[in-house]
Amino acid sequence: MKETTETQLATLSAHFSKLEQFCGRPKEGQTIGEIFRKLQESIASLGKGSPSGRRELLEDLQVRVSTWLEVWPRLGKDIDFRNAVAREARIWSKKLAEAAKRP
Numbered sequence: 001m002k003e004t005t006e007t008q009l010a011t012l013s014a015h016f017s018k019l020e021q022f023c024g025r026p027k028e029g030q031t032i033g034e035i036f037r038k039l040q041e042s043i044a045s046l047g048k049g050s051p052s053g054r055r056e057l058l059e060d061l062q063v064r065v066s067t068w069l070e071v072w073p074r075l076g077k078d079i080d081f082r083n084a085v086a087r088e089a090r091i092w093s094k095k096l097a098e099a100a101k102r103p
Contacts, residue, residue, distance in 0.1 A: 013096035023086035
């Protein structure tokens, strides 16, 4: 059964919220990698069949998450980097949660 767009947006929001939480746990590097991969899957799934405006937003998010995943092994222990990712994850979580509430 296919999830609604609203459900997919809410799921994506939850993944970003988890990312924010785990960025505050320096020993959770492997879990964060798993969250990045779940984000990539969710974004790709949501992007299929999305209107062009939303698709562009999702493509931007996909690039951002892919970049984080790529640099995480080098920068994941840097507290400033972790805090920056956490802040951005919080912003996206809120934006996506709001979008999920709109019809």
